[in-house]
Amino acid sequence: MNIDVGKAIKELLFEHAAVIVPGLGGFTSAPSPSTVDYVQGVVLPPSKKLEFNPNLVINDGVLVNHIQQANTVTSQEAGELVSRYVEEVSQALERREIVEIAQVGRLYKDYEHKIRFMPEGENFNADSFGLPSVHFSPLVKERPAAAAAATAVVTQPPPVAGNTSHSTATGSGTLASSGGFAGGSSSWVQRMLPWIVLLAAVLLAVSIYFIFGGTDKKEEPIAKERLNVKPQASTDIAGSESSTAGSEQETQPENAPEKATTPTPPPAKTEASTTRPNEVPPAASGLRQTFIVVHSFGVRGNATKFAQKLSEAGYASETQKIGPLYRVGVVFAHKNDAEVEAMKNELGKKFDAKPKTEKELDEQEGR
Numbered sequence: 001m002n003i004d005v006g007k008a009i010k011e012l013l014f015e016h017a018a019v020i021v022p023g024l025g026g027f028t029s030a031p032s033p034s035t036v037d038y039v040q041g042v043v044l045p046p047s048k049k050l051e052f053n054p055n056l057v058i059n060d061g062v063l064v065n066h067i068q069q070a071n072t073v074t075s076q077e078a079g080e081l082v083s084r085y086v087e088e089v090s091q092a093l094e095r096r097e098i099v100e101i102a103q104v105g106r107l108y109k110d111y112e113h114k115i116r117f118m119p120e121g122e123n124f125n126a127d128s129f130g131l132p133s134v135h136f137s138p139l140v141k142e143r144p145a146a147a148a149a150a151t152a153v154v155t156q157p158p159p160v161a162g163n164t165s166h167s168t169a170t171g172s173g174t175l176a177s178s179g180g181f182a183g184g185s186s187s188w189v190q191r192m193l194p195w196i197v198l199l200a201a202v203l204l205a206v207s208i209y210f211i212f213g214g215t216d217k218k219e220e221p222i223a224k225e226r227l228n229v230k231p232q233a234s235t236d237i238a239g240s241e242s243s244t245a246g247s248e249q250e251t252q253p254e255n256a257p258e259k260a261t262t263p264t265p266p267p268a269k270t271e272a273s274t275t276r277p278n279e280v281p282p283a284a285s286g287l288r289q290t291f292i293v294v295h296s297f298g299v300r301g302n303a304t305k306f307a308q309k310l311s312e313a314g315y316a317s318e319t320q321k322i323g324p325l326y327r328v329g330v331v332f333a334h335k336n337d338a339e340v341e342a343m344k345n346e347l348g349k350k351f352d353a354k355p356k357t358e359k360e361l362d363e364q365e366g367r
Contacts, residue, residue, distance in 0.1 A: 026056025
């Protein structure tokens with residue numbers, strides 16, 4: 001019997017605020033008002049914010065009744081169908097797989113063994129379902145100068161009878177004066193533009209001179225008397241002594257005894273100074289390296305957090321992306337398989353997991 005339980009969950013979310021899957025958890029929805037994204041210029045319609053609550057496991061009969069009525073099956077058959085679906089989903093989550101419910105979202109387990117839910121983005125609000133997002137753009141305001149010129153033309157008084165010539169002259173003078181003001185501003189800018197450019201060039205030249213002009217000055221040579229000069233009160237040094245010994249003699253006080261010129265050997269480097277706590281030791285003769293996978297994640301951020309947790313615990317952590325999952329584990333140098341098993345037991349107890357080697361996971365997944 002081919003009945004899709006995920007499709008039944010999606011259909012019930014349009015009608016109910018909560019849909020419980022017995023033994024797995026419940027999908028709850030809360031109304032969300034329309035939002036405005038000023039950056040993208042989009043108005044989103046009202047919708048429902050979908051979440052998953054793993055504590056809602058009591059069977060309220062809504063899902064079973066919907067499957068029974070939609071597919072013409074008995075109540076017992078519908079209940080068995082839901083139980084098989086929950087068992088398959090639980091097993092997939094235990095294998096660290098991502099379970100996808102079409103047009104609803106995805107379920108997965110994080111490194112703390114908690115079920116997480118990522119909604120798909122479907123609008124389950126029946127009142128606004130199907131409404132598209134509205135794009136908008138800001139209005140451009142008209143410039144004040146153009147608006148003032150238009151107002152001056154509109155408010156011009158009509159000519160008076162019997163004095164047509166005077167009125168015409170007055171109107172022409174008014175229009176000429178208003179136009180002359182705008183034209184005068186633009187002509188003033190045109191006249192001053194060469195001087196402005198010239199002034200900017202002068203300022204730029206002066207700035208370059210002050211910034212780079214002082215670099216050509218020759219540095220005064222250091223007087224030779226300042227280098228390796230003996231104090232006048234010091235004793236004469238024989239000509240057969242080397243320049244290095246002479247330099248050391250100059251720094252000694254007047255009546256100080258001579259010091260031995262035997263160089264002090266450098267401190268021996270210890271092996272601990274060149275080894276970092278989380279670094280994998282170099283492969284010596286007879287040693288092999290094995291990648292032990294502790295957890296697998298579907299989200300890269302969770303994989304990064306767990307890898308940091310392994311590093312803080314003192315292990316050489318490593319992350320590998322295999323398909324849609326991120327494998328996070330420890331690179332371990334060993335001599336035999338017994339040491340690998342001991343490390344797997346240690347990691348399993350410390351991080352509450354069932355670690356496996358990379359080879360074991362590949363064989364399990366058929367790679």
